[in-house]
Amino acid sequence: MAGGGSIRVIMLLGLCLVSRTASLQAEQEWNVAHATFYGDMQGTETMMGACGYGNLLEQGYGLETTALSTALFNGGLTCGACYEIRCYDSAQWCLNETVVVTATNFCPPNYRKPEGNWCNPPRRHFDLSQPMFRRIAVYRAGIVPVIYKRVPCRKYGGLxxxxxxxxxxxxxxxxxxxxxxxxxxxxxxxxxxxxxxxxxxxxxxxxxxxxxxxxxxxxxxxxxxxxxxxxxxxxxxxxxxxxxxxxxxxxx
CATH class of the missing domain: 2.60.40.760 (Expansin, cellulose-binding-like domain)
Incomplete structure (x- = not known):
């Protein structure tokens, strides 16, 4: 019986490892979402936020930041994650460039406008700093379809x-x-x-x-x-x- 119990434990640990690996691989694949922007070109309106960070320029994040919709924010558990984002499927508005941004804020839902708020669940949405949005799309677009994936964060200095x-x-x-x-x-x-x-x-x-x-x-x-x-x-x-x-x- 002891041997059988050990085998079951090993099998469960193996299944957990496979599940976790599959989850990480899924995060690293391209997914579809939409993106808007907030703040000005200087990023003065992107400071602070729901992740608890302060002056993002002083803290090493710069303007390479985004707010996440409820579906991505995960109650704040995703704060600090990095995403590679590219505009797609819009020849009129897309620019041929990708950006890598860090999740530093939350894009709140508005349940009084169930059809007019892109941050309402279950939508996956990025509210980018304006400089990041203008690198991937034409400013006048306002909102564009994007593809995204999780990528490693490259930071300068220690944590x-x-x-x-x-x-x-x-x-x-x-x-x-x-x-x-x-x-x-x-x-x-x-x-x-x-x-x-x-x-x-x-x-x-x-x-x-x-x-x-x-x-x-x-x-x-x-x-x-x-x-x-x-x-x-x-x-x-x-x-x-x-x-x-x-x-x-x-x-x-």
């Missing part, structure tokens, strides 16, 4: 960890993440503690009530492809709230 909150509640924003880009798990470790599981607060903000003030801090960050990087003693013992600290980057 960044911004520590906020107060002595009784630590809130950490993880950004400028390369590789899969989309963080699914964060753990924190003080110099006097074991590894502590953090929970997602919103977007890419992660929280814990652990008492770690005065300790140097290490972090384990895991992305949606299952890869994890461990950054030891990223924040020194005298770290400050509002401080930004640089960890190990994921390979692209």
């Amino acid at each position: 960044k960890i911004e520590i906020m909150g107060n002595p009784n509640w630590i809130l950490v924003l993880v950004y400028n993440v390369g590789g899969a880009g989309h963080v699914i798990n964060v753990k924190i470790k003080g110099s006097s503690t074991a590894w502590i599981q953090m929970s997602r607060n919103w977007g890419q903000n992660w929280q814990t009530a652990a008492q770690v003030v005065g300790q140097s801090l290490s972090f384990q960050v895991t992305t949606s492809d299952g890869k994890m990087v461990q950054s030891d003693d990223v924040a020194p013992g005298d770290w400050k709230f509002g401080g930004v600290y640089e960890g190990i980057q994921f390979p692209s």
Whole structure:
């Protein structure tokens, strides 16, 4: 019986691995959606947003950004993912160029206009920064059909960890993440503690009530492809709230 149980466990693990691999492969294939734009050419209206990021220019995202419809945003779990997007099937409006953008915001649905809002579920839609839209399509089009796929994120420098909150509640924003880009798990470790599981607060903000003030801090960050990087003693013992600290980057 023990041998049979072991075989069943191995088969289940194999099925899970196959399922996950198939899912990742599906994400990397071209899919159909539509795209619009928001903001101006300077990107002043694309700052902040539902993923919790701040000044996207300072944080390494630049203007290569997009807001996602409900079907793609996944309640904020997709924040940080990168997409390659190309206009297609419109000789009148399409330009012969592709863009790679990072998901940094949410395009909210409008259920009072079920037929007139492209961000309503179940539609897959990208609301691009205006500079990105104008690279793939003629500005006057307003909305164009596109094809898209998930691609690795290529970021400069290490991943960044911004520590906020107060002595009784630590809130950490993880950004400028390369590789899969989309963080699914964060753990924190003080110099006097074991590894502590953090929970997602919103977007890419992660929280814990652990008492770690005065300790140097290490972090384990895991992305949606299952890869994890461990950054030891990223924040020194005298770290400050509002401080930004640089960890190990994921390979692209």
